[in-house]
Amino acid sequence: MEIFEADVLIIGAGGAGLRAAIAATLADPSLTIALASKVLPMRSHTVAAEGGSAGVIQAHDSLENHFNDTVHGGDWLCEQDVVEYFVSQATPELIQLEHWGCPWSRKPDGEINVRAFGGMKIERTWFAADRSGFHILHTLFQTSTKYPQIKRFDEAFCLDLLVADGRAQGAVLLSPSTGAFTTILARSVILATGGAGRVFRQNTNGGIVTGDGMALAYRHGVPLRDMEFVQYHPTCMPGSGILFSEACRGEGGYLVNKDGYRYLQDYGLGPVTTTPRNKTMELGPRDRLSQAFWQEERKGRTLTTPNGESAVHLDLRHLGLAKLKERLPLIRGLAMEFMGIDPADTPIPVRPAVHYTMGGIITDIQTATPLAGLFAAGECSSVGIHGANRLGSNSLGELTVFGRVAGEQAVKFAKEAPAVVANKLVDQAKAAAAKAVALRDQKGGGERHSVLRKEMAATMERGCGIYRLGTEMQETCDKLAELKQRAKAITLDDHSDVWNTDWLAAIELGYQLDVAQAMAHSALERKESRGAHQRLDGFEKRDDDKYLAHSLAHYRGDGPPEISYGPVKITKSQPxxxxxxxxxxxLEKDGTHA
Amino acid sequence: MPDPAKRELRILRYQPGVDAAPAFGTFWVENAENLSVLEALQSIKDTLDGSLAFRWSCRMAVCGSCGMMINGAPKLACSTLLRDLPPGPVTVEPLNNFPIERDLVISVGGFVKKIESIYPYIIPKEPRTIAQGPYLQTPAQLAAYESFSDCINCMLCYAACPQFGENPDFIGPGAMALLQRYNGDSRDAGRQKRLDAIHGEDGVWSCTAVGICSEVCPKSVDPANAVNQNKTNSAFDFFLRFLRKE
Known part of the structure; x- marks a missing residue:
């Protein structure tokens, strides 16, 4: 097995991983930074983010406003000291991206332009048309090529972390193109592997979003925090779940039911106005909008698409063709290519789909996990800014703010850490490789993993959807336990070495099942309704006495996870x-909140 | 009458060390009317043959993973719908002009090296600190390079480019578009360095102006325009040097 020695190893090369790599190399150019991703960096799912990234820039806005919007949006389950740091660093990071070439959309005088976004009191979302994540990702990737100290391992699949003496010291990678294994030894490790939305059926996520890093940290004893909070994005393509950006509504789009009625006014989001009004109607937060869809569906006021899905209409016609071309070209292209609809003259059928995991690998404000030497940033992590519901355009900012922190902190740790214990780690790597090979070669006419994946996605959608019932969540927990057993006996069609994607998908399924269990059990145990976790079985209200607390899912091998709770840091904003x-x-005028 | 809900896909298969040469395999996909080619491949992989290898991720034509030859033309599999293709069998092959690693998976390393070779980052005219805030860039200045910045690195243009087919070292349309993206940016001063990188025999002059790269581009990046602009720039640059030497 090939061995590569690095100072810092970063797993995942999307927005957070690339930002971490650049920060690490700038912090100490003498260090070797290994950057491994299971895909080419520009394929990472950051690429699909559309609407933009929040950072206070207008004179009549303030960091306090961004803080309050974020904490209220998260239903007070945010770490307030972390939110405070985040909002203070978001704009500097956006400026840094600008200096690196990100093609932010501009005002006529050349200044940065911003747009309105859901749950945000003042317009503060920086955008690059509706390809903001794409441009951030490509800017970061291209900028990273300036630094030869960043040694990339493109298309290298992570099988396991290497942990010795209570400290993360590397990882073992599998190269799909050769089937060969590589051990990376490092004095600190950053996980930046993204979310896990593919455990659900209808989702906006790319195929690679399978919770790999979450599962790896979890299996090594790091708790996953707040995993019950899964975001449904309200405007997605029925069937495939492909995303129609919140920017559609930021630019003034309407949501109407089958009768052409702007139904959000029935769910505490009015008054109705023709032009966008912040924190009102279509500019409400994602959890509330997805819940309103569910209610409309129950009332029989949704449409049914040809593929049998319920939908409402996203009406952009009044924006006009010129504005659609300038501000929402990708959205228009998706509607035209995939649905044969030009939004300039026809409303787009949309429905909620799973979009984002608010929870993840628990970290402190410096992105450190409880496992020494292991850091996490981006969607895979729970640094604490999103609480029970993330506001749109706070996740791209998270990638850069906490990607940078992770890079700097991992360098600091690496420089103070003792040398790695190579022998022990290489033995671990060999064992992980052998386990993977055993799965690949397993005989016995077992099931295909695709069957299990479909059952997992269906049970997650049923039990852990927009509204939840204890009985259904219990069924989901039981089903996941069954699937974990069945997953042990699968047989692959493909037993070869080169580009055996059958094999990779089977390993990913293992990651997904562990993450799904953490989600379902955390959801079952939270007997209240808050943010994206809404129950209909006697726990319809928020219960701050019992559940103003972070859930922590602890891995227990074959058994169900153990759920415990940790404190929430409240500094300035009382629930x-x-x-x-x-x-x-x-309420805001009265000073009752904010 | 053929069942419109069933489609035949003829897929080029190749497993190194096992197959002497690539050969077509045939699969029938059920309920195919509303499927993209990518969804048809996923259905085959999930239910008929798990060993079929292809790259994919976003499903929405922005990650650039799923480029392949569909009925002989370079396309993104995710945004090519079966119902938009003529009736009859659909042929699916790996992108032309690249080495096949397995089935529909081609080697991407050479393309990535080309991107890296043209200094694909801002070399600032006037470095600024974060405290100094963003550079000013008017919408017109943005428009000068914006379309070139939309390249998703899907490599369809390379599969279409006859020159790249003959000479794998040719810098090619995608990397030229990226070069023009930075050369056209009002914040950048790296133009000369990049032009030097494409003066050589594998550089911009290798292009024979077929223009098919722009035709196959799924994002209207117009790499042919980038190549032409750089021919002009490169010629001008060469001429200036000649004068300087005199």
Whole structure:
């Protein structure tokens, strides 16, 4: 087995991983930074983010406003000291991206332009048309090529972390193109592997979003925090789940039911206005909008698409062709290519789909996990800014703010850490490789993993959807336990070495099942409704006495995870009524919250 | 009458060390009316033959993973719908002009090296600190390079380029578009360095102006325009040097 010695190893080369790599090499150019990704960096799922990245820039806005919007949006389950740091660093990071060439959209005078976004009081979302994540990712990737100290391992699949003496010291990688294994030894390790939305059926995520890093940290004893909070994005393509950006509504799009009625006014989001009004109607937060869809569906006021999905209409016609071409070209292209609809003259059928995992690998404000030497940043992590519901355009900022912190902290740790214990680690790597090979070669006419994946996605959608019931969540927990057993006996069609994607998908399924279990059990145990976790079985209210607390899922091997709770850091904002629309405005005026 | 819900896919298969040469395999896909080619391949992999190898991820024509030859033309499999293809069998092959690693998976390393070779990052005219804030860039200045920045690195243009087919060292349309993206950026001063990188025999002059790269581009990046602009720039640059030497 080939062995590569690095100072810092970063797993995942999307927005967070690339930002971490650049920060690490700038922090100490003498170090070797290994950057491994299971895909080419520009394929990472950051590429699919559309709407933009929040950072206070207008004179009449303030960091306090961004803080309050984020904490209210998260239903007070945020780490407030972390949110405070995040909002203070978001704009500097956006400026850094600008200096590196990110083609932010501009005002006529050449200044940065910003757009409105859901749950944000003032317009502060920087955007590059509706390809913001794409441009951030390509800017970071291209900028990273300036630094020869960043040694990339493109298309290298991570099988396991290497942990010795209570400290993360590397990882073992599998190269799909050769079937060969590589051990990376490093004095610190950053996980930047993204989310896990593919455990659900209808989702906006790319095929690679399988929770790999979450599962790896979890299996090594690091708790996954707040995993029950899974975001449904309200405007997605029925069937495939492909995303239609919140920017559609930021630019003024309407959501209407089958009768052409702007139904959000029935769910505490009014008053109705023709032009966008912040934190009102279509500019409400994602959890509330997805819940309103569910209610409309129950009332029989949704449409049915030809493929049998329920939908409402996203109406962009009044924006006009010129604005669609300038501000939402990707959205228009998706509607035209995939649905044969030009949004300039026809409303787009949309529905909620799983989009984002608010929870993840627990870290402190410096991105350190409880496992020494292991850091995490981006969607795979739970640094604490999103709480029970993430606001749109806070995740791209998270990638750069905490990607940078992770890079700097991992360098600091690496420089102080003793040398790696090579022999022990290489033995671990060999054992992990042998286990993977055993799965690949397993005989016995077992099931295909694709069957299990479909059952997993269906049970997650049923039990852990927009609204939840204890009985259904229990069924999902039971089903996942069954699937974990069945997964042990699968047989692959492909037993070869080169580009055996059958094999990779089987390993990913293992990661997904562990992450799904953490989600379902965390959801079952939270007997209240908060943010994206809404129950209909007697726990319809938020319960701050019992559940103003982070859930922590602890891995217990074959058994179900153990769920415990940790404190929430409240600094400036005491939990209050979370309201939008007219009531939200009234409460804010009264000083009842904010 | 053929069942419109069933489609035949003829897929080029190749497993190194096992197959002497690539050969077509035939699969029938059920309920195919509303499927993309990518979804048809996924259905085959999930239910008929798990060993079929292809790259994919985003499903929405932005990650650039799933380029392949569909009925002989370079396309993204995710945004090519079966119902938009003529009736009858659909042929699916790996992208032309690249070594096949397995089935529909081609080697991408050479392309990545080309991108890296043209200094694909801002070399600032006037370095700024974060405290100094963003550079000013008017919408017109943005428009000068914006379309070139939309390249998703899907490599369809390389599969279409006859010159790249003959000479794998040719810098090629995608990397030229990226070069023009930075050369056209008002914040950048790296133009000369990049032009030097494409003066050689594998550089911009290898292009024979077929223009098919722009035709196959799924993102209207117009790499042919980038190549032409750089021919002009490169010629101008060469001429200036000649004068300087005199």
């Amino acid at each position: 209050g009524t979370r309201a939008y629309g007219a009531l939200g405005e009234q």
